[in-house]
Amino acid sequence: MRIHLSAPCSLWLAGAFIGALTLGAAAQQPAEPGPSATPAPAATPAAAPALPAGSPLIGRPGSEAAAKLAPVNGPPIATAADKLPVTKLKVPAGFNVEVYAAGMANARSLAQSDKGTVFVGSRLVDKVYAIVDKDGKRSVKIIASGLYRPNGVAFHDGTLFIAELSKIDKIDKIEDVIDNPPKPTTIYDNLPKDEAHGWKFIAVGPDNKLYVPVGQPGNNVLHDDAHGQIRRINLDGTGAEVVAYGVRNSVGFDWDPETKQMYFTDNGRDWMSEDVPQDELNRVTKVGEDFGAPYCYQGNISDPDFGWGHSCSDYTPPVGLMGPHVASLGMRFYTGNMFPKSYKDAIFVARHGSWNRTHKAGGDVAVVKLNKDGTVKSVEPFLTGFLEDNKYVGRPVDVMQMKDGSLLVSDDWNGAVYRVSYGKKVASK
Amino acid sequence: MHKIIAALALASIVFSASAQTIEERAAPCLACHGDNGQSQTENIPSLGGQQAAYALIQLFMFREKLRVFEPMNDMTKSFTDDDLHAFSDFIATLPKPAPPADAGDPARMARAAALVQQNHCNSCHQPDFSGGDNIPRIADQREDYLAKTMREYKDNSRHGYDDTMAEVLQPVTADQIDDLAYYISRVR
Numbered sequence: 001m002r003i004h005l006s007a008p009c010s011l012w013l014a015g016a017f018i019g020a021l022t023l024g025a026a027a028q029q030p031a032e033p034g035p036s037a038t039p040a041p042a043a044t045p046a047a048a049p050a051l052p053a054g055s056p057l058i059g060r061p062g063s064e065a066a067a068k069l070a071p072v073n074g075p076p077i078a079t080a081a082d083k084l085p086v087t088k089l090k091v092p093a094g095f096n097v098e099v100y101a102a103g104m105a106n107a108r109s110l111a112q113s114d115k116g117t118v119f120v121g122s123r124l125v126d127k128v129y130a131i132v133d134k135d136g137k138r139s140v141k142i143i144a145s146g147l148y149r150p151n152g153v154a155f156h157d158g159t160l161f162i163a164e165l166s167k168i169d170k171i172d173k174i175e176d177v178i179d180n181p182p183k184p185t186t187i188y189d190n191l192p193k194d195e196a197h198g199w200k201f202i203a204v205g206p207d208n209k210l211y212v213p214v215g216q217p218g219n220n221v222l223h224d225d226a227h228g229q230i231r232r233i234n235l236d237g238t239g240a241e242v243v244a245y246g247v248r249n250s251v252g253f254d255w256d257p258e259t260k261q262m263y264f265t266d267n268g269r270d271w272m273s274e275d276v277p278q279d280e281l282n283r284v285t286k287v288g289e290d291f292g293a294p295y296c297y298q299g300n301i302s303d304p305d306f307g308w309g310h311s312c313s314d315y316t317p318p319v320g321l322m323g324p325h326v327a328s329l330g331m332r333f334y335t336g337n338m339f340p341k342s343y344k345d346a347i348f349v350a351r352h353g354s355w356n357r358t359h360k361a362g363g364d365v366a367v368v369k370l371n372k373d374g375t376v377k378s379v380e381p382f383l384t385g386f387l388e389d390n391k392y393v394g395r396p397v398d399v400m401q402m403k404d405g406s407l408l409v410s411d412d413w414n415g416a417v418y419r420v421s422y423g424k425k426v427a428s429k
Numbered sequence: 430m431h432k433i434i435a436a437l438a439l440a441s442i443v444f445s446a447s448a449q450t451i452e453e454r455a456a457p458c459l460a461c462h463g464d465n466g467q468s469q470t471e472n473i474p475s476l477g478g479q480q481a482a483y484a485l486i487q488l489f490m491f492r493e494k495l496r497v498f499e500p501m502n503d504m505t506k507s508f509t510d511d512d513l514h515a516f517s518d519f520i521a522t523l524p525k526p527a528p529p530a531d532a533g534d535p536a537r538m539a540r541a542a543a544l545v546q547q548n549h550c551n552s553c554h555q556p557d558f559s560g561g562d563n564i565p566r567i568a569d570q571r572e573d574y575l576a577k578t579m580r581e582y583k584d585n586s587r588h589g590y591d592d593t594m595a596e597v598l599q600p601v602t603a604d605q606i607d608d609l610a611y612y613i614s615r616v617r
Contacts, residue, residue, distance in 0.1 A: 008460055009460045012457065013500050070563075071591060076486050077485075148588075
């Protein structure tokens with residue numbers, strides 16, 4: 001890019017947003033009054049007005065250790081394929097992990113078409129990607145741009161569904177148009193527009209309805225009727241109905257292949273403490289169950305702000321606890337035949353990893369094994385190595401089973417998807 | 430020996446073909462953002478001492494039009510990923526903006542200091558407001574730019590990289606935003 005070196009600022013700004021910028025005489029910052037005679041006693045703040053009810057800052061401690069904790073976001077540019085941390089990743093004996101595809105900045109949720117194309121959403125950028133396998137050659141395409149936080153993707157009967165921050169879109173017959181896809185059409189937008197917990201995971205259930213979560217609009221909020229829930233809608237966007245209440249922020253769900261009951265992960269609140277509450281793994285046994293947020297977390301902790309006047313026994317407790325602040329996101333039941341029998345019908349859960357904790361936790365894929373009655377038998381790390389010296393080298397977001405029984409894992413830190421297989425290493429087809 | 434000389438000669442040709450140094454390439458940036466990255470222009474931020482990771486994110490968002498401001502969208506539209514890194518690394522090497530001459534009205538500074546504590550600005554942005562990684566340096570930033578930015582995050586006309594600023598500004602009033610900008614631009 002060749003740039004004329006001597007151009008003044010006004011030339012760069014000319015023609016753009018003149019209304020928003022006052023140029024010319026007013027462009028210089030007004031001269032401040034001379035040095036104040038009395039220096040400001042900045043160390044003695046006056047009393048601040050109380051935070052309004054529902055403020056996202058209620059309960060946030062002011063201690064020095066807490067002040068060190070801030071949300072962690074990965075870079076906006078994908079890591080080159082040969083720089084991915086794949087050699088640092090660890091799986092149990094007999095399993096292999098390899099790079100499946102790279103170069104997809106902020107790769108998030110995963111969905112697969114009947115023809116094997118893998119769709120990948122994003123949250124911090126505006127794109128939906130497709131990993132296309134054609135004649136044994138794998139390539140990444142951008143199939144949609146200019147979307148707002150298109151985190152969620154689902155594929156059903158030829159149609160790709162995309163969840164933006166406050167609307168659900170679709171592209172019909174996506175495989176037929178994948179080389180030149182049209183702009184997605186919106187099927188449902190009766191959704192809040194909040195930034196906080198506004199991005200969405202979506203999936204089509206065994207009832208052929210699309211499940212759409214609406215998180216609480218903040219860390220710990222006494223939310224209204226439009227938030228803190230999971231809804232389901234018909235595939236044309238009609239017939240919205242709330243399936244689960246008291247949901248703080250679910251970014252992953254799937255259905256038990258035997259009982260068809262829905263399981264969902266839910267992120268516990270921040271700033272209560274380093275070690276509680278833990279993220280929840282919940283099971284929906286009937287439509288309209290309430291899972292407690294913001295009154296009760298992890299089934300047995302009454303919220304210090306909102307719990308008064310409520311009892312944890314009024315709400316459905318989780319079937320499993322996933323760890324404190326670990327950010328349990330995408331989860332899927334494993335129904336394949338590639339992995340050993342002990343993994344059959346187990347749940348893989350991507351734990352994105354904590355920020356609201358001094359010693360980071362999560363940053364792995366866990367395997368949750370269930371008892372016959374659908375309760376949790378064990379939660380064990382499965383794919384680890386994303387966390388090194390309390391820093392992330394990658395962050396898993398979603399998991400997805402391939403037709404051959406291998407497991408894909410997305411990593412939004414590096415913009416990549418990995419493939420976990422079992423047994424003698426065979427390249428995926 | 431001949432090979433080395435030939436390689437050096439070739440290298441010098443290649444270099445002279447794209448000879449502009451990052452300082453030369455950044456000259457137009459500083460036409461608006463000020464000598465040494467200290468802005469003298471209303472609503473245009475100072476860049477000096479900015480966190481490289483934050484600057485990279487903003488340049489990326491300008492290129493992708495995820496953050497809309499036409500001069501910056503134009504300026505970055507042909508940038509490669511390597512360009513984005515080169516400019517953000519360069520921005521981080523610019524000297525920190527000079528602190529303002531006036532220390533501010535003590536009563537207003539005290540009132541705003543309480544707001545800073547209440548809203549935990551000094552948590553992610555650090556007690557000295559120097560930021561870290563994705564979190565921008567806001568110390569010694571222009572008051573008008575700070576206030577404008579907070580207003581835009583609050584009404585979501587400027588989209589953050591993530592949702593943090595949109596969330597934390599929800600309960601903050603317009604008057605409080607003015608006080609916070611007044612304080613953060615002057616505190617030292």
